[in-house]
Amino acid sequence: MLRAFLVESILDSKMGSVEQQPDNLLVNVLQFLRSSTLFNDLLISAQEEAQKTSLRISELKKGVQNGLGSAGWDRKLRNAIYHFLQSQPKSMTNGILGSPEQLKEPLTYVRKAQLAWEKKILKSLNSMCTELTIPLARRRPEREQKDMMVRWTELGVDGPAFMRGSSGICRGIDLSQIRPVYAPKDFLEVVVSLQNPNCNSCGNVGSFDVPWGLIQVPMKVKTLNELRLQYSDMAITQCQTGVDDLSDIPAELFDNERTKLGRKVLSSKHAPISREFSKKGCPVSMRAELWSQILGVELDQVDHLYYEQLKAYVLQHDLLVDNLLYKDVKLTATNDDQYFVFEDFLYQVLLPFSRDTVVLKHFTQNSATPPKSYIRGKLGVEEFAVTYPPNGVIPFHGFAMYVAPMCYLYDDVVQLYFVFRKMYMHFFFRLHSVSSHPQGIVSLSLLFEHLLQAEEPELFYHLKQVGCQPLKIAFKWLMRAFSGFLASDQVLLLWDRVLAYDSLEILPVLAVAIFSFRKTNLMRVTTFNAAEAVLADLFTLQVLPLLQLALFSK
Amino acid sequence: MSRIKFATDFDKSVLLNNFENRGWIQVGAEDDWNFYWAGVHNIRNVFSVDSGFRLQDDQVINHFPNHVELTRKDLMVKNIKRYRKDLEKEGNPLAEKDESGRFAHLDFIPQTFMLPADYNLFVEEFRKNPNTTWIMKPCGKARGIGIFLVNKLSQLKKWSRDGKGNSFTPPTAKETYVISKYIDNPLLIGGKKFDLRLYVLVTSFRPLKVYMYRLGFCRFCTVKYNASLNELDNMFVHLTNVSIQKQGDDYNAIHGGKWTVQNLRLFLESTRGKDVSDKLFDDINWLTVHSLKAVAGVISNDRHCFECYGYDIIIDDNLKPWLIEVNASPSLSATTSSDRIMKYRLISDVVNIVIPPGDIPDVRWNKVPDKENYGHFDLLYDEELANADQAGQDLRAKAGLPNPALRGGIREQRKGSQATWK
Structure with missing residues (x-):
């Protein structure tokens, strides 16, 4: 009975995407649940339900299931499974097998x-x-x-x-x-010196395939269009917390509804819902709780x-x-x-x-x-x-x-x-280890360079010509997820999006936006120090309008 | 338009840069100035009968003649106590008291006595609650000078013995002290105690016109707060004055222990919720307005004057704000670079509000600046507007319409009046 109940929940929460390898995954999930304290609590609750005098023996199974459901077990199990799946590397949930070493990092030269x-x-x-x-x-x-x-x-x-x-x-x-x-400076050197031995395009002076940027390894990163789709909830046409809830905007326009919806989301205590809600930003007074729910910290x-x-x-x-x-x-x-x-x-x-x-x-x-x-x-x-x-x-x-x-x-x-521990184990560790993972610092750096080249080729070329590779400035922002570079409320609004979209790719997007925003001044600099000075103080920046500008203005 | 002539008693860059950037010309305090940023000591000369000085219509100055009614600790307390008593006599609902006999809405200064005048009253109170700590402050001094904590009567007796060399001379302002109940349950952030420094601009007392500055800050103690008695001697724990903290070993010259009010709000709203933090800031506005109303009747409301006060407020762990004191001449020396920027803006925003835009000072001006000239100030209270509002409400009442301000009793009325502050 328990198994049936769980299977249902798992299939629900995965929404059919596990069809290829459901059994393997199911076994893993069940194993995980059996070994968790949740399982014990579930048994106790089931026991209590079964002992209720109102329950008829003939309807035992149904009665217990209903009882557990109304006691919120449905949600608890869904959350547990959701967090378990979140914590698994993608390759594992996709059923791809490999040595533990390969699971850590498939490319030998990166390793x-x-x-x-x-x-x-x-x-x-x-x-x-x-x-x-x-x-x-x-x-x-x-x-x-x-x-x-x-x-x-x-x-x-x-x-x-x-x-x-x-x-x-x-x-x-x-x-x-x-x-x-x-x-960060030392680590940048490591990232920059990374070379793919199978790729022999670098070195021919004058050839077109020499990358403009510092990152020399070929890795697939998203294009602006792909990012637009990914972050479509942040479009300018959609009201956002952090833009449309400021005190000089009448609360009737957005804030009131948003707060009402937020309360509902919080009371549902369901991680995927909290995550979806946070895509448009967390209201300040709800952020702590929303983050805890998204990360499954209870x-x-x-x-x-x-x-x-x-x-x-x-x-x-x-x-x-x-x-x-x-x-x-x-x-x-x-x-x-x-x-x-x-x-x-x-x-x-x-x-x-x-x-x-x-x-x-x-x-x-x-x-x-x-x-x-x-x-x-x-x-x-x-x-x-x-x-x-x-x-x-x-x-x-x-x-x-x-x-x-x-x-x-x-x-x-x-x-x-x-x-913090959850944030570190899910996101931050990627920002200071060499890896080919799409969320890793190498890919993020490359994404930054690609986007900036594509969106602001003139600016990139100018900075490169005056000996100021943009990544040299942006790398520390990426490595620290902008903490300490932006005003505290802005960092939190940025991290809202990291959590909600479960991706660090928003960091390079913001870095590009900042370069774009200060373009006029950057086009005038002729030294690295001057460029650094232009970008030294980011405390007045408003993160969301910048992100929207970079993602949706062209 | 002729160029504005300014005079100042301070050789402070935030002032001079501001005035010079506006193309103003510096003149001496004895010359024909239009705008005088004076020190409190010189204000008496300007307004004294002996000086034979008469201010012209195109002259403004940054202090009210008898601002001490608000800015000297003993006078402020006296005025607030009288204000409450007057309201009580009127039967005004604002003076409502709770079960314990405290004012429900006007209890915003810690219990305070004047010494030596109220010594007997104090002793009576002390005996009622022998385990409370009290803080002694000389009335006429600032920046934490001469302050000490008392938790035994004997300490006070010793002080009075030491102080009274000649018991026949009546005490002057310098020798009077106020003794206030020490807020021993302050709100701690990161385990540290802090107080708030808010800037409040008054352009007129009758009718009252008040502006609150958005860029106030919290001042943190560098030493961990510890309420235990053996720490009583360590003044660093208790006093948040930057001039005191600067002497501490851990003083940090980069931020100077200063944290913006925006950060405080972000923290409170994140950890305690929006309603609670909104209420705290409403209460602070409330306290500010009533502290000013308390003195509005006694301040000589000279049309040439405006004043930018430094309000010192401590928040306790129930998130109730307490007014500690009001400074007439808040420090304009910058301790850090962001401090310099903030103070420069403060002066700039003050000037934009007190002088008609793009014009020379004119005391006949109605003192209603355009909203876009507020800068980082918010209009907190304008008695004229509030009265107009009230009149509107009376009309509604006469017409048989429900009066939103009276529904639900005093709290609602409070909210009603707050709405007009914005």
């Missing part, structure tokens, strides 16, 4: 480039350890753990590695010696305990990455007039995040592989290998900015934590 990059990062991390003579990890003495626990909500003051000595003298790692392992007791456990791990061990994260916050959010108030929240998210082994799961889809470290004295012995840091993610300069905008949405650190 190699990523591997070489990881080695480089690790080497630089190790040399920092040697130079500063600090270990990658060390256990904190009892006293220090207690001290840190007391300071947990105000780590911004003294930092994670700070310790009050017995003589009352304070000692901490000299932060000035800690430097970010890499910055906190329970276990989640709170899990966060507490991560916190305990942070207290127990001092990791070198803590200093990197600390330094990163100090270099970015602390100096940012929009985010400095959230400094302490950022530590409370980022430090536990580095200890969270659930994050490792995303590496099945990520071309990157979590770095390994060995217990002292056992270098190279596989049994003594550990993932370092435990979540497998080495932060780069600006990493904290992935969290910062969300601090506006969630006052509760635990909620903030889980929403």
